[in-house]
Amino acid sequence: MHDIRAIRENPDxxxxxxxxxxxxxxxxxxxxxxxxxxxxxxxxxxxxxxKNIAAKEIGALVGRLNRExxxxxxxxxxxETLIEQKKLEAGTLGQxxxxxxxxxxxxxRAEISEILxxxxxxxxxxxxxGEDEEGNVEEKxxxxxxxxxxxxxxxxxxxxxxxxxxGGMDFEAAARMSGxxxxxxxxQVARLERAIGQYMLDLQTTEGGYVECSPPLLVKDEALFxxxxxxxxxDDLFKATFLDEDAAYAQAKMAAQKRYDVELEHIVxxxxxxxxxxxxxxxxxxxxxxxxxxxxxxxxLGNVVRDAWSAEYRRLVSVGLKExxxxxxxxAEVSLTNYVREQITPEEELPLRLTALTPSFRSEAGAxxxxxxxxxxxxQFYKVELVSxxxxxxxxxxxxRMVSCAERVLERLGLAYRTMLLxxxxxxxxxxxxxxxxxxxxxQAMYREISSCSNCGDFQARRMDARTKAAGEKGTRFVHTLNxxxxxxxxxxxxxxxxxxxxxxxxxxPDVLQPYMGGLTHIGGEG
Numbered sequence: 001m002h003d004i005r006a007i008r009e010n011p012d013x014x015x016x017x018x019x020x021x022x023x024x025x026x027x028x029x030x031x032x033x034x035x036x037x038x039x040x041x042x043x044x045x046x047x048x049x050x051k052n053i054a055a056k057e058i059g060a061l062v063g064r065l066n067r068e069x070x071x072x073x074x075x076x077x078x079x080e081t082l083i084e085q086k087k088l089e090a091g092t093l094g095q096x097x098x099x100x101x102x103x104x105x106x107x108x109r110a111e112i113s114e115i116l117x118x119x120x121x122x123x124x125x126x127x128x129x130g131e132d133e134e135g136n137v138e139e140k141x142x143x144x145x146x147x148x149x150x151x152x153x154x155x156x157x158x159x160x161x162x163x164x165x166x167g168g169m170d171f172e173a174a175a176r177m178s179g180x181x182x183x184x185x186x187x188q189v190a191r192l193e194r195a196i197g198q199y200m201l202d203l204q205t206t207e208g209g210y211v212e213c214s215p216p217l218l219v220k221d222e223a224l225f226x227x228x229x230x231x232x233x234x235d236d237l238f239k240a241t242f243l244d245e246d247a248a249y250a251q252a253k254m255a256a257q258k259r260y261d262v263e264l265e266h267i268v269x270x271x272x273x274x275x276x277x278x279x280x281x282x283x284x285x286x287x288x289x290x291x292x293x294x295x296x297x298x299x300x301l302g303n304v305v306r307d308a309w310s311a312e313y314r315r316l317v318s319v320g321l322k323e324x325x326x327x328x329x330x331x332a333e334v335s336l337t338n339y340v341r342e343q344i345t346p347e348e349e350l351p352l353r354l355t356a357l358t359p360s361f362r363s364e365a366g367a368x369x370x371x372x373x374x375x376x377x378x379x380q381f382y383k384v385e386l387v388s389x390x391x392x393x394x395x396x397x398x399x400x401r402m403v404s405c406a407e408r409v410l411e412r413l414g415l416a417y418r419t420m421l422l423x424x425x426x427x428x429x430x431x432x433x434x435x436x437x438x439x440x441x442x443x444q445a446m447y448r449e450i451s452s453c454s455n456c457g458d459f460q461a462r463r464m465d466a467r468t469k470a471a472g473e474k475g476t477r478f479v480h481t482l483n484x485x486x487x488x489x490x491x492x493x494x495x496x497x498x499x500x501x502x503x504x505x506x507x508x509x510p511d512v513l514q515p516y517m518g519g520l521t522h523i524g525g526e527g
Contacts, residue, residue: 001462002116004034017122020129020424030115037108044101051098117225118232121459123424124433130423137423139435142407143416149502150442158443159494160374162501163189166524171374180372181364181379188523189493192509193382195516196496197489200384200409201357204486208405210355210386215335217358218326223338226464228430228456229330238328238361238379328361332385333483340389341464344476350468351398352389355486357382375490376448382489388482391468392458395480399455403435406451406486413510415495416440418447432457437487439495450491453484 007014011027018026128137150156163169168189174182185193204210218240224230229237329335336354345352360383371377386405388398403419410417422434431454438447458478461467467476500508506525509517517523 001459002119002122003462004030004112004116007031008034014122018119020123020127021120021427022131022425023119026115026119030112033108033112033115037105037112040101040105040108044098044105047097047101117463120429121228121432121456123427123431124455124457127427127433128421128423129425131425132423133426135423136426136436137421138418139421140407140419141416142411142418143414143440145416145440145442145499148414148416148499149508150499153442153501153503156442156498157501158374159497162497162507162524165505166507169375178379181377183375183378188517188520189497191517192496192513192523193489193493195513196492197357197382197384198516199513200486200489200492201355203409203412204355204384204386204405207408208353208355208386208486210353210405213332213336213339213354213356215332215339215356215358217329217335219329219334219338220326221322223334223341224327226341227334227337227460228428228463229334230327232429236363237330238363239325240328241325329358330362331360331383331483331485332356332358333387336385336387337389337460337481337483338464339387340461340466340479342466344467344469345389345479347391347468347470350389350391350479351394354387354389355384357384357489375494378490381491384486384489386453386482386484386486389466390480390482392477392480395455395457395482398480399433399435399453399482402482402484402486403437403453406437406453406484409487409492410437410439410450412512413492413496415492415499417450428452428454430454430456430459432459439491440499441495442498448491450495451485451487454482456481456483 002014007027007030011031015025015027128135130136145151157165160169160171163185166187166189168185168187170184170186171182174184201212205212221230224237335358336356339354340352359380361380362378364377364379375381386402388395388402390398407417407419417437417439420436420438422431422436427434434452434454436449437451437453439450440446441448457480460481461478466479466481468479469476496510496513497507500510502508502525504525506522508522509520514521
């Protein structure tokens with residue numbers, strides 16, 4: 001989410017930044033709506049002021065009327081008519097004007113929010129410009145893949161064949177129960193996956209200084225909005241619905257109709273105040289008695305209520321559907337980052353470093369036809385997530401620290417990798433700067449992403465209303481949030497299987513994993 005005041009003050013800077021992300025100028029439409037919003041707010045204040053003035057005039061007229069009544073022979077009809085007119089201004093007509101201004105303000109504010117919510121974060125100045133991954137810049141390279149067992153093979157196998165030969169990786173069984181992009185691991189391969197995850201978590205909590213967490217895997221809309229997955233990337237998520245959607249629509253209709261009936265009854269009651277007793281029947285006779293002006297007022301207010309009914313129905317449907325659903329997390333970044341949503345964290349408690357080993361769930365809606373073989377791109381996978389919550393002045397240093405924590409895992413495992421600074425066109429929606437770690441896969445003879453570490457600045461904090469406050473200070477400021485993989489467990493399993501295979505069909509266990517494997521030095525092969 002973006003600061004509308006900052007956009008108002010420096011629109012050119014925002015348009016230049018978004019242009020680096022491939023977007024056309026966005027601020028003209030935003031500022032036009034911003035002007036409309038302020039106009040609506042002025043109209044609302046004027047309508048409220050007009051109603052208040054009319055109410056005061058009624059008080060003065062009533063006082064004068066009472067004084068005139070005390071004098072014999074004075075015609076008080078003029079004052080009674082004027083009072084009824086002022087009652088109309090302060091009552092039904094005045095409220096209609098206020099309701100119209102309120103609606104315009106709410107609609108305009110919602111439109112601005114919708115536009116801002118769909119716009120990506122502003123890239124940092126030192127992020128290279130590029131349209132896609134070809135524009136990424138290599139910052140570091142570590143390790144020599146040729147020195148690992150697979151480096152001595154002419155034709156290294158891929159992890160699918162290795163896993164099948166070990167009897168521990170079954171894609172067909174997974175497909176029978178869940179469909180494509182799932183895997184069924186068992187025996188020593190399943191044990192190796194567990195060992196990798198446990199080792200990563202232990203490393204990040206002991207040497208990395210992260211606090212281990214066990215967060216929810218199902219979250220509400222607001223949590224995913226906070227970290228930027230909603231509303232733009234709904235198709236990439238898995239939704240869990242535990243409320244009948246038809247029931248939600250029916251309940252909303254009943255509730256909106258009930259409110260509509262009450263409002264209409266209230267309008268009729270207010271209009272009856274200006275009609276002769278017992279004659280407000282909404283038929284030709286009462287229409288003639290009430291007069292054209294009163295009749296038109298009723299029609300106008302009726303339309304307002306009908307519009308309000310429609311808006312209330314849509315709102316209640318939205319609320320009902322939201323309350324009746326949760327989302328499977330695409331990454332523990334969502335749960336860990338939202339730990340500070342709607343909170344004011346004391347600055348002395350920052351940086352706050354959190355980690356969790358959890359399953360992640362992604363629909364991979366945009367990955368049709370890509371990496372269809374093996375475990376590289378799955379709907380369900382384990383990952384050790386790293387999240388840091390910092391002050392604005394800490395976030396850049398914390399970003400480099402987080403990247404180092406992720407790199408340490410690969411170095412301890414002895415896996416060759418490279419660190420890439422992503423260009424503007426390859427960064428994620430919420431990131432202002434991102435480093436990817438790519439591990440060497442012998443079967444593909446190329447580096448593949450295994451971790452992505454991003455500094456989001458205050459982008460997510462604004463969406464979550466997550467703030468910090470220094471001791472002794474009255475004001476607050478938004479925190480900065482960072483997230484990264486430390487690492488993706490499934491892809492690390494792939495890298496270990498492929499890099500540590502030998503010609504005899506064995507897979508050697510990296511030294512740091514052997515305690516987690518009961519002392520085994522290898523799996524597969526003879527002996």
